[in-house]
Amino acid sequence: xxxxxxxxxxxxxxxxxxxxxxxxxxxxxxxxxxxxxxxxxxxxxxxxxxxxxxxxxxxxxxxxxxxxxxxxxxxxxxxxxxxxxxxxxxxxxxxxxxxxxxxxxxxxxxxxxxxxxxxxxxxxxxxxxxxxxxxxxxxx
Amino acid sequence: xxxxxxxxxxxxxxxxxxxxxxxxxxxxxxxxxxxxxxxxxxxxxxxxxxxxxxxxxxxxxxxxxxxxxxxxxxxxxxxxxxxxxxxxxxxxxxxxxxxxxxxxxxxxxxxxxxxxxxxxxxxxxxxxxxxxxxxxxxxxxxxxxxxxxxxxxxxxxxxxxxxxxxxxxxxxxxxxxxxxxxxxxxxxxxxxxxxxxxxxxxxxxxxxxxxxxxxxxxxxxxxxxxxxxxxxxxxxxxxxxxxxxxxxxxxxxxxxxxxxxxxxxxxxxxxxxxxxxxxxxxxxxxxxxxxxxxxxxxxxxxxxxxxxxxxxxxxxxxxxxxxxxxxxxxxxxxxxxxxxxxxxxxxx
Numbered sequence: 001x002x003x004x005x006x007x008x009x010x011x012x013x014x015x016x017x018x019x020x021x022x023x024x025x026x027x028x029x030x031x032x033x034x035x036x037x038x039x040x041x042x043x044x045x046x047x048x049x050x051x052x053x054x055x056x057x058x059x060x061x062x063x064x065x066x067x068x069x070x071x072x073x074x075x076x077x078x079x080x081x082x083x084x085x086x087x088x089x090x091x092x093x094x095x096x097x098x099x100x101x102x103x104x105x106x107x108x109x110x111x112x113x114x115x116x117x118x119x120x121x122x123x124x125x126x127x128x129x130x131x132x133x134x135x136x137x138x139x140x
Numbered sequence: 141x142x143x144x145x146x147x148x149x150x151x152x153x154x155x156x157x158x159x160x161x162x163x164x165x166x167x168x169x170x171x172x173x174x175x176x177x178x179x180x181x182x183x184x185x186x187x188x189x190x191x192x193x194x195x196x197x198x199x200x201x202x203x204x205x206x207x208x209x210x211x212x213x214x215x216x217x218x219x220x221x222x223x224x225x226x227x228x229x230x231x232x233x234x235x236x237x238x239x240x241x242x243x244x245x246x247x248x249x250x251x252x253x254x255x256x257x258x259x260x261x262x263x264x265x266x267x268x269x270x271x272x273x274x275x276x277x278x279x280x281x282x283x284x285x286x287x288x289x290x291x292x293x294x295x296x297x298x299x300x301x302x303x304x305x306x307x308x309x310x311x312x313x314x315x316x317x318x319x320x321x322x323x324x325x326x327x328x329x330x331x332x333x334x335x336x337x338x339x340x341x342x343x344x345x346x347x348x349x350x351x352x353x354x355x356x357x358x359x360x361x362x363x364x365x366x367x368x369x370x371x372x373x374x375x376x377x378x379x380x381x382x383x384x385x386x387x388x389x390x391x392x393x394x395x396x397x398x399x400x401x402x403x404x405x406x407x408x409x410x411x412x413x414x415x416x417x418x419x420x421x422x423x424x425x426x427x428x429x430x431x432x433x434x435x436x437x438x439x440x441x442x443x444x445x446x447x448x449x450x451x452x453x454x455x456x457x458x459x460x461x462x463x464x465x466x467x468x469x470x471x472x473x474x475x476x477x478x479x480x481x482x483x484x485x486x487x488x
Binding site for chain 1: 159219221269271273304330392
């Protein structure tokens, strides 16, 4: 199997998303892949955007340093849309994601609910492998 | 001419504190209708909850079961934008049924204009997923009902957000033409001019993405030059309007600069696409500034009924004219490429 070059991880600011980014950075460093961290801007967030579209959030800069990940291989994207559609779009040019990574539950979600689960939607519709990092996964 | 509108149903329990998609929106919509002073020319059809057989023309049975179970379990946030409560599934079925009831009345009368004053809105809802404040796709459910009666349906969506759900549902359906003007880039991120329809409906989707700050003159020009020829060729028998009013300059959700005068003008334009009276229905989609919502609904329905507009003047001077000029060519090129691919594929 050809090693993958482009990994995309979803980020919504939640602890689960940080967990997913940590896993992605560790995995990408091991295989020398690039990582794109993408944040989806929804209808309500558009009214008061709290994350810069141009600059990687400081929490993620710190995380990259902690993971000893080369920030030159790290890209930050903010895209309009719901989380699932935005992640699926990442499999198209110009990003061409070969692996999608998400946390098991995003911000404001209740555990055990199927409706509205980004990870389940991605697994159903993604043309590339999807890694779902569970909330309980904290080993590095 | 009469205005046919659905009876008020109790939507008060589909509410999430502080959420912009709130019951006061329907209060504003009803006030806008009252402002028209229609007296006996206002026809109210009884509230009606769409049946499962009417919903599954558009939505998957699995999704309906999941949504129903989710609501009856108490609801909650479906995604960062979209919520449901204990009563939301029932309320959404009334919103979907309102369009069907208005269709029946207009068909019976062969006269008038329809207005579906309902929430939650619908145009982001996919066949198998809620999103963007939307649970059931009201306009799509109405269009699907009309299709089942052999009609050719034009859906004009002037909400500031692209109606990704409606587009996806009718992507490969040749007897539904979907036309959308929307701000881009903006949620939901779809709605490129190159999205023109599936293999069996290549040219049945017309997307007109507009830059932030675009004014009514730009939208009008896009209707005339990009959408108009496609609509003429399609020759619809019914016209459904996904009438969102969040493109108004006072709306907090987006950055277009339309006025109520623009909605009056667009409404007149859309009315002329219908083959006869009694074949145009406006469905409430977005619109979150209550004052702008009330004045814009009043303006658009008044124009559809032939009333003179004496509110805000149409807007002009915003960006986007150059993009509109390039859109027709971009569409033509995309459609030619897709058809060439199809011919190549069928020849192999």
